[in-house]
């Protein structure tokens with residue numbers, strides 16, 4: 001595959017991760033357990049959607065078809081979406097939301113550090129901007145894992161269950177498609193397979209501090225990058241894309 | 253005909269454009285105007301977003317456009333740049349003072365910020381009474397750029413402009 005198309009797909013993947021996880025967190029607006037955490041989650045959603053916008057604007061340029069970020073967010077269907085499955089999972093209870101955020105944020109931060117050295121100037125610039133924001137996200141989700149894990153018997157039990165449940169979705173974060181392999185070789189993308197050990201160490205450190213146990217090894221799920229999604233994504237897109245599909249090219 | 257005076261005028265106009273969320277400081281004080289330059293007869297104003305998802309970015313762009321047009325400048329283009337990323341170090345000293353007067357604690361240095369946001373008390377001074385006896389309520393505040401604090405001395409809640 002030509003490098004440009006590979007890059008286009010990789011940038012779409014990055015944009016889709018932010019857009020879908022941001023949308024998920026946005027669903028919690030007005031539903032957080034307490035006001036401060038409601039605000040925290042919607043702030044994180046806003047950062048992720050802002051980052052998605054930057055990636056999708058860039059993807060629009062790479063498409064060579066004069067597409068905007070809105071075209072890419074609102075006019076693609078489930079099979080065209082390339083986000084990690086973990087980003088589309090339902091919010092569940094607060095422990096589930098925290099477990100998803102904790103495992104993803106920790107990966108996201110490591111990934112962005114790598115991406116900030118990308119030979120692609122735009123990707124490096126987006127990464128440098130995003131690192132500052134994601135540092136806050138990761139600090140927040142780690143704090144909550146510790147607080148819930150090392151909290152009451154009930155919060156401990158819920159946090160442990162949530163961590164066990166999210167585990168099967170985490171291995172996909174370190175998979176690499178064939179196109180991505182060529183981008184890694186040319187220094188455009190970081191090699192995610194090399195991030196796994198670091199990620200695992202960081203996860204272990206927090207899990208230990210939270211008095212939790214590491215989840216057991218289990219079969220892992222993947223498929224998001226190639227368009228094989230869980231049933232949940234269709235529901236997200238139905239809600240997200242309703243307006244632009246019902247009223248094409250609507251403006252304020 | 254392009255003269256240097258034009259660029260200085262543009263900067264002066266930008267000093268009057270308010271931030272939509274913190275109307276006491278201008279987009280100039282906020283440090284989001286990165287460059288003003290002439291490309292033959294076209295004036296290029298380069299701005300940078302504070303946070304990626306900052307909803308004010310679009311409003312700021314519109315305000316700048318409006319201010320320039322009202323001042324009779326018509327040949328201009330507003331460009332957005334991401335590199336180098338905006339940081340709180342780009343806030344002007346004037347801007348910091350205005351924030352404090354407005355009731356928002358301006359960003360401290362990075363090390364203090366880290367301690368403050370890790371929950372270490374006595375790092376950020378209360379913009380109302382100046383006491384250092386303050387605590388963080390939440391690292392996420394009313395807008396993406398702020399954390400939520402409370403003063404233990406005068407009991408007032410206040411926003412702290414996070415280091416970025």
Ligand SMILES: [Zn+2]
Pocket residue numbers: 378379380381382383403404405406407408
């Ligand atoms: Zn006070």
